[in-house]
Amino acid sequence: MIWYIGRRLLQMIPVFLGATLLIYVMAFYAGGDPIQAIMGDKPLSPAVQDQLRSQYNLDKPLIVQWLIYVGKVVRGDFGVGFNGRPIFEQIRDAFPVTFRLAIIAVVFETILGIVAGVISGLKKGTWIDTTLLMVSLLVIAVPTFVIGFVAQFTLGVKLGVVPVNVGRDASLQNLLLPGFVLGVVSFAYVLRLTRTSITEVATADHVRTATAKGLSRTGVISKHIMRNSLIPVVTFIGADLGSLMGGAIVTERIFNIHGIGSVLYQAINKSESPVIVSVVTIMVMIFLLTNLIVDLLYAVLDPRIRHAK
């Protein structure tokens, strides 16, 4: 088990290097000249432009810029942004907020999604099942920003029960609605995934055997159906935590939450490669870690899966 975890952690090093290089190249070719973005339409003498370019290593070849960047990151120095603030500090301030938001979204999608999915799966073909499926389809079909704006307008502007602008005070309570908006699409996926899984397992031989042995309905569901059918759901939720952190851009903008999504958005606007790369790389790392945790959870859920080979 230890060997397995160690191997997985070692695999992250090439992924980290590859991801940073790839993102560096993309950021470099996507945004145009960052110095132009800094100066706006004001004329800036070539002398000052050169000064700024060398200050941010923009005068060096792309691969050299990347090497300098990676070299510094390995030593724990993420560099300084165009606004003079250390990039590490920018990320450190924004990260907890997005993390809280993503956790709220995951908790919500997990609990509601699994409960609704189990009901749906066990009552397959009834009106409850149909209604839940319809709801989930509707949620998947409507884009997040529509759900976000409608929720904000009705609950915030018209009814005044939640703050319109969460940025001023990103407490757990104020993050509930944005968290709900962020997690609502995943909720629909979890519901459908759970339902499919449950219906498959519910007709399996071992379930019939368990029922025939005279086990109570609840016992059969919790011990024999749920445990087996949750594996794909857990996989999805694990992977989703990573995508939620990256996908929070839209939700964060709607509710004016200053999280990692808005840092990324602004950095892209300013073609600020070091910030973009730092944020995305951290995302990639989180993604890999959650995947590892999910893989380890398999073993807990299903004794047949063992990593110690």
Added chain:
Amino acid sequence: MSISRRSMILGTGAAGTAALALSACGGGSDSGDGGSGGGSGDPVYANETEPQNPLIPTNTNEVGGGRIITSVFAGLVYYKADGTVENDVADSIESDDNQTWTIKIKDGQKFSDDSPVTAKSFVDAWNFGANTKNAQLSQSFFEPIEGFDKVSADKATGKETLSGLKVVDDLTFTVKLVSEQSDFPNRLGYSAYSPLPESFYDDTKSFGEKPVSNGPYMVDTWDHDQQIVLVPNDKYDGPRKAKNAGVTFTIYSSDDTMYGDLESGEVDVTDLIPTSALSSYQDTLGDRAVNDPGAVFQSFTIAQNDPNFSGEAGKLRRKAISRAINRKQICDKLFYGTRTPATDFIAPVIPGGGEKDIPGAEVLEFDEAEAKKLWEQAEKKQPFKGEFTLAYNADAPHKDWVDAVCNSIANTLGITAKGKPFPAFGDFREQITKRELKGAFRSGWQADYPSAYNFLGPLYSSAAADGKGSNDGDYKNPEFDDLLKEGLSAADENAAIEKYKAAEAILMEDLPAIPLWYQNTFGGFSENVSDVKYGWDTVPLYYAITK
């Protein structure tokens, strides 16, 4: 400077309003606890975008930082709401020849750390801003001062100083310019000309987070990307004394959220209305909605090196395109009256701007028959190749109006005209700077200081062409340059304006840029505040607001 995108409106936030008889009722507040004029102890909440640079006056070139700099620093002069110039720190600014200026400052002025504001505070700050070594974004503002070429050289070490700046005594200094400039005093309210205390040079980094300043407010806290809290500065004793208990700027990443906050009374004063609310905000807010003439001029530029637009045929073609645009319809239908069709090249809040009697100005009127006729004349001389494109940056809300303008041109002239989006502002500017962009590209300008010259010189003079300024189309016309020069050395403002109007008549003929409309000052305020006035530059006069 252009209105390239929301966060890039490089404007000065300086503005002023007559501190009317309010001082009679209880006097201006002279402390941070509770404003006067019936204000409560609550701060005024205002909209803001995260400043893109540390709060250093010479390094702030966008509106997010400009708002703060203008509120916390006092320059030699300030601008009243109508754009007229009044002394702030200055006692007098005088010159016999419009070239050597003697500036006296008021005695007894202090920075928030109690150090005195002296002539040296200005001279050192300007030298710092002008020196290439310090890579300050507003360096070009010191160009008119003698010796700029030395301090802005590539090899500047930070030690060189502007030879045109001389400290005479504690309260007096002289400025020698490279040429006669009658509007020089008008410039001095721009934030780049603010004074800096001695302590700035010891630690620019922490100064940029929390400046020691001499204006109506000082920075209390700056929570990055969340809010900036300003409290009244009791060391300030000038004409812009704060009439409230402070201003808290909430940083919004989306205009729509900001508008939602305005509707629910969470923000007191805004100078932005999201595109989605343009049609309804005046009904929603009633008499708390603001929509007045503004200081922003929008146009599109056609590069002089575009073969389709060269020579006599090019001139006719530009006129045809200008005549083919139904400006009024776009301003009414698309912008809901928050833009005003242009009749000249200078925004209407500026003295000498928004003039309707410039010779040749009929070229800005929509006239289908005339447009067709001009286009045919041009076709006879030299057929048009390819299609007409209008480039813009897609990271700001330009697509709708660009499409509308292109449709107007296409329908009138029967040619193919379409928008050419660039994903990011940096991309767009890079193409323009490299002079690789053919066809037309959007251009906009918000003056840095209220002066007609500032809408002409930086944009169309030969001196600003070829990458040396904002003349991105590289338009050159000696006759036009001469008229500008005469305007700058004119005896008084009216004489200067006559010269500028004559210069504009040349622009009407040549159309280096095709004027579209002036952007109004639009915004709104909540029920909790009164005395909300907007400056000539569209930014509210925060210090005058009572709550």
